[in-house]
Amino acid sequence: MSEFNRGRRTVPGADTLGSSWWWDRIAQGVVFLGGISAIVFIVAIFIFVAQQGLGFAIFELDKGVFLTSPEWRPTTEPEPVFGGLALIVGTASVTGLAMLVAVPFSLGAAIFIGEFATGRAREYLKVLVELLAAIPSVVWGFIGLTVVNPLIIDLFNVPVGLTILNAGVILGLMAAPIMTTIAEDALKAVPDSYREAAEALGATRWQVIRQVVLPSAKNGLVAAILLGVGRGFGETMAVLMASGHSVNLPTSPFDSVRALTATIAAELGETARGSEHYKALFSIGILLFLVTFTINLLADVAVRGRRKRR
Amino acid sequence: MSSFRATELDRRNQRRERWVRGLFLVMTLMLILPVLIILGTLAWRGHSVISLDFLLSFPTNGMTEGGIFPALVGTLWLVGVALVVSVPMGVAAAIYLSEYAPENLLTRSINLAIINLAGVPSIVHALFGVGAFVLFFNFGTSILAAGLTLAVMTLPVVIVSTRESLQAVPQAFREASWSLGATRWQTIRRIVLPNSVSGILTGVILEVSRTVGETAPIMFTGAAFFLPFLPLGVGDQTMALSLHLFTVSTQVPNVPEALPFGVALTLISLVLILNAVSIAFRMYLRGKKKW
Numbered sequence: 001m002s003e004f005n006r007g008r009r010t011v012p013g014a015d016t017l018g019s020s021w022w023w024d025r026i027a028q029g030v031v032f033l034g035g036i037s038a039i040v041f042i043v044a045i046f047i048f049v050a051q052q053g054l055g056f057a058i059f060e061l062d063k064g065v066f067l068t069s070p071e072w073r074p075t076t077e078p079e080p081v082f083g084g085l086a087l088i089v090g091t092a093s094v095t096g097l098a099m100l101v102a103v104p105f106s107l108g109a110a111i112f113i114g115e116f117a118t119g120r121a122r123e124y125l126k127v128l129v130e131l132l133a134a135i136p137s138v139v140w141g142f143i144g145l146t147v148v149n150p151l152i153i154d155l156f157n158v159p160v161g162l163t164i165l166n167a168g169v170i171l172g173l174m175a176a177p178i179m180t181t182i183a184e185d186a187l188k189a190v191p192d193s194y195r196e197a198a199e200a201l202g203a204t205r206w207q208v209i210r211q212v213v214l215p216s217a218k219n220g221l222v223a224a225i226l227l228g229v230g231r232g233f234g235e236t237m238a239v240l241m242a243s244g245h246s247v248n249l250p251t252s253p254f255d256s257v258r259a260l261t262a263t264i265a266a267e268l269g270e271t272a273r274g275s276e277h278y279k280a281l282f283s284i285g286i287l288l289f290l291v292t293f294t295i296n297l298l299a300d301v302a303v304r305g306r307r308k309r310r
Numbered sequence: 311m312s313s314f315r316a317t318e319l320d321r322r323n324q325r326r327e328r329w330v331r332g333l334f335l336v337m338t339l340m341l342i343l344p345v346l347i348i349l350g351t352l353a354w355r356g357h358s359v360i361s362l363d364f365l366l367s368f369p370t371n372g373m374t375e376g377g378i379f380p381a382l383v384g385t386l387w388l389v390g391v392a393l394v395v396s397v398p399m400g401v402a403a404a405i406y407l408s409e410y411a412p413e414n415l416l417t418r419s420i421n422l423a424i425i426n427l428a429g430v431p432s433i434v435h436a437l438f439g440v441g442a443f444v445l446f447f448n449f450g451t452s453i454l455a456a457g458l459t460l461a462v463m464t465l466p467v468v469i470v471s472t473r474e475s476l477q478a479v480p481q482a483f484r485e486a487s488w489s490l491g492a493t494r495w496q497t498i499r500r501i502v503l504p505n506s507v508s509g510i511l512t513g514v515i516l517e518v519s520r521t522v523g524e525t526a527p528i529m530f531t532g533a534a535f536f537l538p539f540l541p542l543g544v545g546d547q548t549m550a551l552s553l554h555l556f557t558v559s560t561q562v563p564n565v566p567e568a569l570p571f572g573v574a575l576t577l578i579s580l581v582l583i584l585n586a587v588s589i590a591f592r593m594y595l596r597g598k599k600k601w
Contacts, residue, residue, distance in 0.1 A: 020493050020495075020496060021493065023493070023495055023496075024493035024494055024495040024496070026495075027494075027495035027498070027499075028410060028494070028495070030402060031402045031403070031405045031406040031409075031410060032406055032410070033402065034398075034399050034400070034401070034402025034403040034404075034405070034406055035402070035403045035406030035407060035410070035411065035420055036416075036420065037399050037402075037403055037465070038403060038420055038423040038424045038427055038465065038466070038469065039419055039420055039423040041423070041427060041462050041465065042423040042426050042427055042430075044438070044442060045427075045430060045434065045435070045438040045462075048437075048438050048441030048442040048446065049434060049437045049438055049441060051441060052437070052440075052441050104337070105337050105340060105341045106341065108333070108334045108337030108338065108341075109334070109337055109338040109341045109342075111334050112331075112334035112335055112337065112338045113338065116331050116334060116335070125338065125342075127589055128342055129341075129342070130585070130589065131582060131585055131586065131589075132341075132342065132345050134519055134520075134523075134581055134582065134585045135345075135523075135578060135581065135582075136522070136523025136524065136525070136552060136577065136578070136581055137432070137523070137525065137526075138523065138525040138552045138553075138555050138556050138577075139352075139523070139555065139574055139577060139578050139581075141556070141559075142555055142556075142559050142570065142574050143348050143352070145559055145560070146559070146570070146571070147348055147351055147352075173341075173344065173345060176341050177341075180341070204323045204324070204326075204327045205327055205331075206323075206326060206327045206330045206331075207323070227429065230429050231429075233431070234429070234430070234431025234432070234433070234434070235431070235432075236431060236432050236433040236525075236526040237432075237525045237526055237556065241556070241559070241560060261431055261433045261526075264433045264436075264437065265433050265436075265526055265529065268436075268437075268440070268529075268530050269529065269530060273445075281437075282437055282441075285433070285434050285437040288431050288433070288434050289430060289431075289434050292426075292429050292430055292431055292434075293426055293429075293430075295429070296422075296425050296426045296429040297422070297426075299425075300422055300425060
């Protein structure tokens with residue numbers, strides 16, 4: 001914004017403090033409140049989730065058991081067991097497989113759309129990817145349940161198709177369009193003058209991409225991958241429906257697992273408010289919040305690093 | 311002319327270039343085609359269910375027959391509440407960020423908060439909705455609580471798209487207005503907003519499509535598996551299309567196979583049509599732009 005319109009200072013004699021001046025003040029106040037609403041909400045999310053779960057997580061929950069025991073038996077009387085290992089491994093394995101699917105393909109797609117495709121084809125591909133990113137997660141879960149599940153049973157001749165493989169593929173397909181879009185933005189942020197300089201030296205398109213574009217877009221691509229991981233990690237409905245939802249330490253991609261997010265979604269409705277089980281679910285919520293917050297922070301640092309170098 | 315003849319090295323580079331290009335094309339297609347095939351399957355297996363009667367009648371016989379009318383109405387209620395709250399707030403935030411915010415720590419924190427708000431898992435938003443709206447503000451499980459949860463969740467969509475369309479208004483427009491003695495707010499109201507209102511609308515359509523598809527945040531804040539009546543106000547619980555898909559595909563026994571496909575097809579059509587409208591609108595605006 002330009003210097004003379006800083007607003008706060010007034011020129012003596014020129015300013016009459018009429019109604020338009022007051023409206024300007026009021027409007028500034030109102031939009032400022034809107035501006036900080038995002039901060040207010042992110043803090044409020046933490047406070048309200050922590051209010052229900054943090055006390056339990058710190059004082060009552062046995063962290064050693066939570067991190068090492070695969071026994072999630074929150075309703076057993078008199079001694080419920082809150083072992084989160086199976087859930088953590090479930091989330092990690094599904095997210096890991098999803099990234100194996102999504103990272104190469106989305107980076108490849110981003111390179112093709114951003115660097116090779118031209119004109120109409122590029123526009124159509126971009127629109128298509130954007131539309132794919134809009135498919136709701138409950139629909140993805142339904143696809144896992146009804147399309148991928150029988151496919152896995154037929155293809156691999158296994159009794160159950162609701163497995164790590166299913167959820168991982170679904171999650172990969174789900175995260176890929178978003179990663180493609182972010183990665184393509186990162187490629188677009190590389191100035192054309194870099195490409196032109198390399199082309200003027202006789203480099204082919206691929207040489208330009210590999211030796212000029214990709215190294216300068218590196219941080220943005222890392223951010224794209226991180227945001228994809230965050231998305232896979234926090235995905236709820238699709239994982240709940242496609243992973244089989246059984247507490248289990250998996251030994252192969254054909255095992256059913258249960259994810260942290262899905263556990264909350266499946267159990268919160270059946271717990272009594274204020275019970276240990278209820279608080280334990282909120283504790284998992286705190287964990288999810290902190291991990292995604294960290295991932296987003298790292299992605300932001302990666303992008304900022306890219307900007308600073310220019 | 312010998313300097314223009316392709317050497318062995320040039321030819322090898324060309325071959326490699328074609329090969330790499332083909333590889334990336336295949337990767338792009340492998341990302342897109344499976345999804346298109348899956349969507350085709352949904353359409354093929356679900357289209358026979360969809361009829362006007364399906365859209366306009368109540369579920370009957372333990373949700374194994376009948377239509378989805380209350381779910382559609384409920385989704386409208388939720389979208390309505392979410393929009394009423396998030397659009398004014400999001401537009402205000404975007405105006406602040408685009409027109410007022412100086413380069414300082416606060417602005418950076420706001421941007422980071424927006425990214426995080428969009429990145430927090432939907433189930434954590436659900437926990438927040440339970441903790442804040444259902445319990446603390448004592449709205450109970452109601453359309454109000456669920457709509458507010460959705461509003462918080464989709465706020466970043468409105469902020470980001472509105473900010474983009476505000477920033478697309480040339481700085482010279484503002485400077486011309488200021489130099490005529492207009493205050494900052496007069497400039498925003500009469501110059502910046504009128505020139506970006508259609509861009510804002512595009513973002514709002516996008517937000518609607520997000521809101522329609524969300525399931526986890528409304529499960530415990532106001533949406534119910536089945537209700538035999540329509541909601542009468544924001545204090546009531548409601549059915550919702552996205553949750554209904556979850557219900558009929560996982561929670562209800564003996565559902566005829568085609569029914570969930572019909573629900574899924576309705577939901578995905580709604581979302582994709584909204585998105586397509588938003589994209590088409592954006593392209594039309596880009597073509598029409600005067601500056």
